[in-house]
Amino acid sequence: MTKEEIKQSVNEFLIEELEIEPEKLSDDAYLKEDVGIDSLDFVDIVVLVEEKFGFKIKAEDMYNVRTLSQFYDYIEKQVQ
């Protein structure tokens, strides 16, 4: 799976399921502050990643994931 496919899949989910406005989804956007993802949304994201990318997010892995592009990178590393 290419980075672009990962990005498309994640963004599609954020827009459709979490009703986030597409213009908020720039690569350098901070998940919490800019995109507005809260801890409840994170539960949905964990399940999305399990279903679409086939691995379980570990809470400690996410400490350093602050922006959308860091999140795409994290998924890419895990699926490789």
Place this chain on the structure above:
Amino acid sequence: MTKYALITGGARGIGASISRELASLGYCVLINYKSSQQRAEELKKEIEENGGSAELLPFDVSNVEEVDNAIERWEDSHPSEYISVLVNNAGIRNDTLMVFMNNEQWDDVISANLNGPFYVTRRLLKRMMTKRWGRIVNMSSLSGLKGLPGQVNYSASKAALIGLTKSLAQEVAPRKVTVNAVAPGFIDSDMTAALPKDELVKMVPAGRFGKPEEVAALVAFLVSDSAAYITGQVISINGGLF
């Protein structure tokens, strides 16, 4: 789409009545039990003969590995379904005055009555949240509200369950999951069978013990769509004894 309801301790007493009631309303009930296998099988058969559907899901609620394994197996065999209703009903009591209470009596009751609901609820919550519909009912007790001598372990566990209910209700309300507690007084069931009923009934303004079916009817309401705006509440059902 079939709705699945897990009733812990669902083969006996109040739990069995809840299993029957929810099955009669069209839920596929997952009857959990630890040791009451025969009664669970009989209940499943009874439900099916009455046109309902039921599955058996045995595990010990106080054993986190058993909880996780049993639910994981169920989810693997039902990949496109989820358990949308959970009734944390399994509970034990082991009464004695606190001065005589040993660690085991304390730990066993806390494990079953408080750790159990934590383990089972945690395991099911994620799906309820992502599916945007869930109902959790925790079986508390009059004893958890007013305390009863000889039951410090039981009262503590049931009071703690009310705290869990209120906190969790606020956590998951945005995801259309409700969490409520039911606090029965004296109900005719296995748990009260050994109590001196003639003496205790004098304390109850209604002049009788409650029936398990009456508790089941309350639970059925709380898990219905009609109760979507009720969350974080403790509903007492006690014939006026409080």
